[in-house]
Amino acid sequence: MKPSEIRAKLIRFFAQRERSEKEVKEKLRELSAPESWAEELQSEGWWNQERFARAYAFDHWNLNHWGKEKINQGLRAAGVSSDVRNKAMESIPKEEYIQKLNRLFQRKLDLATAPITEEQLHKIRMHFLRKGYGWEDIQLAENEGGVTPKSP
Numbered sequence: 521m522k523p524s525e526i527r528a529k530l531i532r533f534f535a536q537r538e539r540s541e542k543e544v545k546e547k548l549r550e551l552s553a554p555e556s557w558a559e560e561l562q563s564e565g566w567w568n569q570e571r572f573a574r575a576y577a578f579d580h581w582n583l584n585h586w587g588k589e590k591i592n593q594g595l596r597a598a599g600v601s602s603d604v605r606n607k608a609m610e611s612i613p614k615e616e617y618i619q620k621l622n623r624l625f626q627r628k629l630d631l632a633t634a635p636i637t638e639e640q641l642h643k644i645r646m647h648f649l650r651k652g653y654g655w656e657d658i659q660l661a662e663n664e665g666g667v668t669p670k671s672p
Contacts, residue, residue, distance in 0.1 A: 572598075585651060590651060
């Protein structure tokens with residue numbers, strides 16, 4: 521493949537969505553392109569690690585309803601440095617984060633059979649822990665909802 525064809529493939533690759541540095545390097549190896557192209561394409565603005573991290577954090581929080589801990593794990597798996605991960609976490613507005621968790625928690629409570637038992641409440645808590653929300657945030661959402669479990 522000619523270098524111009526490889527470059528065109530890379531540009532299409534970047535046009536689809538934001539990419540991490542790890543994905544870029546894998547694609548360069550796959551296409552047998554020199555690694556120096558990564559820096560060149562980055563300087564041209566085709567990809568940026570910080571932009572990727574912010575997009576990843578926002579999309580997984582907003583669309584998948586993930587908590588910050590799970591987002592942070594996903595970014596770590598994508599090879600994003602801790603400084604960039606921290607900046608991405610800061611880009612999620614704290615107030616909106618808590619409001620969304622409160623809405624999601626309330627939706628789970630509404631789906632549960634009334635009165636809520638301790639076992640049901642435990643399952644709801646575990647659901648949000650698996651989604652990557654912190655224990656303190658879950659407790660805050662629980663208190664906001666005014667949940668008092670009924671003993672079996």
